Amino acid sequence: MTEKEMMKAAIRWKNGDLLRTIAIDLGYAPGTLNVIIHNNRDLFPYRKKRFSEDARRDAIEGVLSGRYTVAEMAKKLDVHKTTVGKWVRQARMA
Numbered sequence: 001m002t003e004k005e006m007m008k009a010a011i012r013w014k015n016g017d018l019l020r021t022i023a024i025d026l027g028y029a030p031g032t033l034n035v036i037i038h039n040n041r042d043l044f045p046y047r048k049k050r051f052s053e054d055a056r057r058d059a060i061e062g063v064l065s066g067r068y069t070v071a072e073m074a075k076k077l078d079v080h081k082t083t084v085g086k087w088v089r090q091a092r093m094a
Contacts, residue, residue: 001028001036009033010043049079059084060091
C-alpha cells in the first residue's frame, strides 16, 4: 500500500467508512486491509460507538415496552444484541 493510499484509507476510517468499502475502493482484499489497520493503529484508531444516556434510555424503553425485541433494537442501533441486552438487564436491576 502506498503512503498516499494509506492516508486516504486513514481519513476514510476516521470518518466511519466500513473496512470492506475502503478495501474494495482501493483495490485490496478486506483481510489485507484488516492486517494493515491492525499494524498501524496510530493511523487507524479503534472505533467504539458511544451512546448518550438519553439514547440508552430510549432503547431500554423501546425493549421494555414491547415495541422492539433486544435483537431488533440492536440492529436499529447497529450494535451487538448483547450490548442492548446488558442495558436492559442493568435497568431491570436498578
